[in-house]
Amino acid sequence: MATGIDRGSSAPWPYPRLVAHRCGGTLAPENTSAGFDACVRYGYRMVEFDAKLSADNVLFLLHDDTLDRTTNGHGPAAAHTWPELVALDAGAWRGAEFVGTRLPTLADAAERCARDGIAANIEIKPCPGREVITGTLVAQGALALWQGRTPPLLSSFSFDALAAARDAAPSLPRGMLFEQVPADWLRIVSELDCVSLHASHRYLSEPLVAQIRASGLRVLAYTVNDPTRARLLAQWGVDMICTDRIDLLT
Numbered sequence: 001m002a003t004g005i006d007r008g009s010s011a012p013w014p015y016p017r018l019v020a021h022r023c024g025g026t027l028a029p030e031n032t033s034a035g036f037d038a039c040v041r042y043g044y045r046m047v048e049f050d051a052k053l054s055a056d057n058v059l060f061l062l063h064d065d066t067l068d069r070t071t072n073g074h075g076p077a078a079a080h081t082w083p084e085l086v087a088l089d090a091g092a093w094r095g096a097e098f099v100g101t102r103l104p105t106l107a108d109a110a111e112r113c114a115r116d117g118i119a120a121n122i123e124i125k126p127c128p129g130r131e132v133i134t135g136t137l138v139a140q141g142a143l144a145l146w147q148g149r150t151p152p153l154l155s156s157f158s159f160d161a162l163a164a165a166r167d168a169a170p171s172l173p174r175g176m177l178f179e180q181v182p183a184d185w186l187r188i189v190s191e192l193d194c195v196s197l198h199a200s201h202r203y204l205s206e207p208l209v210a211q212i213r214a215s216g217l218r219v220l221a222y223t224v225n226d227p228t229r230a231r232l233l234a235q236w237g238v239d240m241i242c243t244d245r246i247d248l249l250t
């Protein structure tokens with residue numbers, strides 16, 4: 001049983017119970033303004049999105065390392081400058097009604113959050129080899145862009161990116177992302193001074209959630225699309241559910 005720290009219990013947690021995965025889940029092209037539109041439509045108050053760096057160090061939203069799946073561009077995102085990226089279509093792959101949707105910058109996302117009163121979980125999703133600079137610039141950017149508003153929750157699967165974010169903006173809350181929670185999770189979250197632990201719901205159990213929460217951390221479970229499963233996780237004490245089905249989980 002992990003005990004001995006009390007990191008998150010006293011840390012502010014001004015977030016709702018539900019967060020829309022990749023802005024609007026499966027109802028819109030992921031990580032775009034159309035996702036924010038869907039969020040507003042379904043009354044969601046928080047979005048998760050993936051942030052990375054262009055070749056010329058502009059922070060923008062994209063999940064994959066490459067452009068091919070969700071835009072009409074090709075190859076590694078890190079090889080393209082922002083003027084090249086913003087010219088791409090990031091909506092057509094999801095349906096004709098989304099043709100012309102552009103990739104948003106982190107600043108665009110901050111503006112939408114402010115306009116619609118939506119909180120953010122910014123997942124730092126560095127392109128390979130760019131972990132530290134992406135963590136640093138996302139944290140600095142988030143600090144400046146969200147000034148005076150609910151602080152965005154920063155998360156990452158990359159230890160190095162989250163460590164860089166901690167060093168660049170210690171005041172911003174951090175959550176370590178795992179798929180399956182490793183045995184040494186407490187050491188990792190302690191080093192990063194996290195307020196939350198984020199894990200795939202598939203590998204969570206009631207005792208594990210209890211153990212994590214007993215350490216003072218909040219728990220986010222992703223990606224939960226079945227309302228019955230979401231209710232069970234909430235009963236176990238999971239603090240936040242990240243979902244693609246913002247139309248089903250309300």
Ligand code: G3P
Pocket residue numbers: 021022048050063123155177198222242
């Ligand atoms: O933050 C939860 C979730 O977004 C992590 O997985 O691959 O969808 O970014 P992924």
Ligand code: MG
Pocket residue numbers: 022048049050123
């Ligand atoms: Mg993500």
